[in-house]
Amino acid sequence: MSRLLKFNIFRYNPADEVSEPHMEEFVLEETDSMTLFIALNRIREEQDPSLQFDFCCRAGICGSCGMVINGRPGLACHTKTKDLSGEITLLPLPVYKLVGDLSVDTGSWFREMYTKTESWIHTTKTFDPTAIEERMDNKQAVDIYELERCVECGCCVAACGTARMREDFIGAAALNRVARFLIDPRDQRTENDYYEIIGNDMGIFGCMGLLACEDVCPKHLPLQNQLGFLRRKMGITSLKKIFKK
Numbered sequence: 012m013s014r015l016l017k018f019n020i021f022r023y024n025p026a027d028e029v030s031e032p033h034m035e036e037f038v039l040e041e042t043d044s045m046t047l048f049i050a051l052n053r054i055r056e057e058q059d060p061s062l063q064f065d066f067c068c069r070a071g072i073c074g075s076c077g078m079v080i081n082g083r084p085g086l087a088c089h090t091k092t093k094d095l096s097g098e099i100t101l102l103p104l105p106v107y108k109l110v111g112d113l114s115v116d117t118g119s120w121f122r123e124m125y126t127k128t129e130s131w132i133h134t135t136k137t138f139d140p141t142a143i144e145e146r147m148d149n150k151q152a153v154d155i156y157e158l159e160r161c162v163e164c165g166c167c168v169a170a171c172g173t174a175r176m177r178e179d180f181i182g183a184a185a186l187n188r189v190a191r192f193l194i195d196p197r198d199q200r201t202e203n204d205y206y207e208i209i210g211n212d213m214g215i216f217g218c219m220g221l222l223a224c225e226d227v228c229p230k231h232l233p234l235q236n237q238l239g240f241l242r243r244k245m246g247i248t249s250l251k252k253i254f255k256k
């Protein structure tokens with residue numbers, strides 16, 4: 012006999028003047044290999060078509076289905092109900108603008124952070140479409156690819172104490188992105204240039220280092236290593252600036 016799962020789901024539609032934030036209960040029979048993504052779709056199809064949540068790929072690739080699952084940020088499509096108790100509480104990710112119910116606008120947040128950190132290759136070279144592609148050392152390419160695996164789900168930022176307290180903190184995902192450009196030999200920015208962007212409390216010096224970000228990252232990015240790497244680099248840059256005065 013399969014379990015009857017009790018879902019407590021946050022409901023609120025900011026676009027509806029009469030809507031008030033509240034929790035709503037739904038009961039659903041568990042099926043084999045059920046994920047939260049499947050459960051939410053069944054609730055929407057069978058019980059309440061107005062339930063809002065995001066998804067696209069169903070495979071942990073698009074990063075759209077992040078939500079707080081029994082108190083912990085995670086991906087709905089990657090979470091099996093069999094790994095949870097029979098009572099499941101779902102809340103939208105904090106930090107991001109609420110669209111409605113479990114749906115939040117991570118896209119605008121990431122666009123703003125990537126603009127702030129100038130998240131693109133800075134080079135003075137002129138692009139020549141006829142030139143042969145420049146080779147990159149294999150190890151360097153693998154190291155960059157490792158950091159490029161971020162799916163921008165926003166879970167690391169939602170779990171971050173600093174991001175919850177300070178809305179201008181750029182968060183682990185953006186710091187990971189800075190580290191990705193810092194190790195890219197095509198990017199001609201100097202450590203001083205990076206210091207101007209992240210050498211402050213909104214950047215690496217605001218990080219408390221408790222690593223909730225790495226704990227919840229569904230792609231298991233090495234965030235701890237990147238935060239340590241940036242803290243060392245920016246710490247040394249800061250000392251050089253002091254002693255050059």
Ligand code: SF4
Binds near residue numbers: 170183219220224225
């Ligand atoms: S280690 Fe830093 S970035 Fe990660 S959750 Fe803690 S404060 Fe946030």
Ligand code: SF4
Binds near residue numbers: 164168227228229232
């Ligand atoms: S670093 Fe991990 S948790 Fe953070 S946005 Fe990227 S994939 Fe999601």
Ligand code: FES
Binds near residue numbers: 068076087
């Ligand atoms: S639906 Fe794409 S990551 Fe979950």
